[in-house]
Amino acid sequence: PGRRVVTAAMSAEAAPGVEPAEAEPGAAAGPGQQQAVLLAEMVEDAAVWCALHGLVVGDRADPRSGTVPGVGLVHAPFSLLPSRFPTSFWKQACELAPIFNELVDRVSLDGEFLQAALSRTKQVDEFTARLLEIHEKMMAINKKEAIRLGLHRSDYMLDSETNSLLQIELNTISSSFPGLGSLVSELHRTLLNQYGKVLGLDSKRIPRNWAATQFAEALGKAWAEYNNDSAVVLMVVQPEERNMYDQYWLANHLKESYGVTTIRKTLAQVEAEGQVLTDGTLVIDGRTVAVVYFRAGYAPTDYPSEAEWKARLLMEQSSAVKCPSISYHLVGTKKIQQELAKPNVLERFLDSKEDIAKLRKSFAGLWSLDNEEIVKSAIEKPDLFVLKPQREGGGNNIYGHDVRDTLIKLQKEQGESLAAYILMQRIFPKASLTPLVRGGDCFEDLTISELGIYGAYLRNKDKVILNNQCGYLMRTKVSSSNEGGVAAGFAVLDSVLLT
Numbered sequence: 001p002g003r004r005v006v007t008a009a010m011s012a013e014a015a016p017g018v019e020p021a022e023a024e025p026g027a028a029a030g031p032g033q034q035q036a037v038l039l040a041e042m043v044e045d046a047a048v049w050c051a052l053h054g055l056v057v058g059d060r061a062d063p064r065s066g067t068v069p070g071v072g073l074v075h076a077p078f079s080l081l082p083s084r085f086p087t088s089f090w091k092q093a094c095e096l097a098p099i100f101n102e103l104v105d106r107v108s109l110d111g112e113f114l115q116a117a118l119s120r121t122k123q124v125d126e127f128t129a130r131l132l133e134i135h136e137k138m139m140a141i142n143k144k145e146a147i148r149l150g151l152h153r154s155d156y157m158l159d160s161e162t163n164s165l166l167q168i169e170l171n172t173i174s175s176s177f178p179g180l181g182s183l184v185s186e187l188h189r190t191l192l193n194q195y196g197k198v199l200g201l202d203s204k205r206i207p208r209n210w211a212a213t214q215f216a217e218a219l220g221k222a223w224a225e226y227n228n229d230s231a232v233v234l235m236v237v238q239p240e241e242r243n244m245y246d247q248y249w250l251a252n253h254l255k256e257s258y259g260v261t262t263i264r265k266t267l268a269q270v271e272a273e274g275q276v277l278t279d280g281t282l283v284i285d286g287r288t289v290a291v292v293y294f295r296a297g298y299a300p301t302d303y304p305s306e307a308e309w310k311a312r313l314l315m316e317q318s319s320a321v322k323c324p325s326i327s328y329h330l331v332g333t334k335k336i337q338q339e340l341a342k343p344n345v346l347e348r349f350l351d352s353k354e355d356i357a358k359l360r361k362s363f364a365g366l367w368s369l370d371n372e373e374i375v376k377s378a379i380e381k382p383d384l385f386v387l388k389p390q391r392e393g394g395g396n397n398i399y400g401h402d403v404r405d406t407l408i409k410l411q412k413e414q415g416e417s418l419a420a421y422i423l424m425q426r427i428f429p430k431a432s433l434t435p436l437v438r439g440g441d442c443f444e445d446l447t448i449s450e451l452g453i454y455g456a457y458l459r460n461k462d463k464v465i466l467n468n469q470c471g472y473l474m475r476t477k478v479s480s481s482n483e484g485g486v487a488a489g490f491a492v493l494d495s496v497l498l499t
């Protein structure tokens, strides 16, 4: 990828890639060499900090790194310095969190809206159809979720064309990196406390990041609302999970701050070991479950057999607090994102005109493929659009010429398959040169960033117990890569330096 700048291990000697100045005997090292040595020292300090503070992920080189805790660790990929972000847009993003939290809760209560908005997608997208089927079953038995917990992340990019903060998507299930994201902010503060003077950067410009502690607080408070001291939090996880430490951070805070035990099960294990008692209590492996926290179940690959679907239904039918419930999960689909962007739709769910205006200001162009005029312009100028299927988890979007080819193919098919996609205005953040550290090596590369703001919402019947913005995730990827995704290996974990 980018220019190889320096490796942590080499901080003693001058780093390769920087031509050593022809130093006369005894002359001071040239500026280039000084800068390389400084960078090497920072990379070494940062890599050590990661290892000492659990800013780690499983190393894909080790076959057991996704199943055996403590085996095959490597520092999480990170940017060596925080990315600049204008304070005005930062404030705007933080202000939106409690409004999006409220919106999700209100939309989740309108089962007819969800069923209607997704009814055509259901015809052509099996995965969405299965989720809707569970939702329909809950509507049929008039299932009410008295206690509702949302742990969301709303992702934004700064569009340089329009100089505006635009929402990429709202995640309402398995919002990754509250644990590791918080740590990167601390890593950068530590580095700037030590090197800020010589770099001319002030560590106090990095917002404190309480994502992990506040997500754990929301989980702990939801557990308390369930009001059964022997109950546990069930974390639903994938059989292989190299991001397990991000998840363990939440379990650790839950145990240390609230005395709550978390058990980890795959969907298959829930099916094999779980049952719902006549009073609705969910019991897994003999433990009563107060809260189900999904860190799996958001992608078709999470349901390789009917067992996993049975597990999802079993948990939904229980009185445990689901995070997310099937309704919250559906509200976070891209089709609903596009439907909510239509005129007069937000007005159905929110009362405050001011809040509605704030949300709308953050909406990029979003269209269904029924809009022939937009489809036509996307075929003419595919680079200005992103074509998105109803999928989560990264790696599914369609860009550039593939947008044109796919649209033309879908038009020819003339079937309902158009309903499986949405079209979105492509957002163009400004690129900047960033030192990225992966596997102990530091590369400088042109990058663009995506700011995720976490939101926690907890309600018990009419009482809103929590509705907060809680921390953030900055992801930075090489600007040449269309997809983001830290887990997918394109992006690194970053933090924010307010300008």
Ligand SMILES: Nc1ncnc2c1ncn2[C@@H]1O[C@H](COP(=O)(O)OP(=O)(O)O)[C@@H](O)[C@H]1O
Binding pocket: 155, 168, 169, 364, 386, 388, 391, 392, 393, 394, 395, 396, 397, 424, 425, 426, 427, 428, 450, 482, 483, 484, 485
């Ligand atoms: N409208 C857009 N403009 C530019 N990049 C986008 C846009 N939508 C998505 N992306 C890129 O694609 C990645 C994945 O898209 P996203 O909608 O977040 O899907 P997923 O649910 O798979 O994360 C984002 O992290 C971002 O890097």
Ligand SMILES: N[C@H](CCC(=O)N[C@@H](CS)C(=O)NCCC(=O)O)C(=O)O
Binding pocket: 171, 173, 174, 175, 176, 177, 241, 243, 246, 247, 295, 296, 298, 392, 393, 394, 475, 484, 485, 486, 487, 488, 491
């Ligand atoms: N391995 C699972 C990953 C869960 C997952 O993919 N979550 C989506 C929202 S659905 C997400 O937040 N994606 C941004 C993280 C990235 O850039 O890689 C976990 O960590 O629990």
Ligand SMILES: [Mg+2]
Binding pocket: 155, 169, 393, 394
């Ligand atoms: Mg995303």
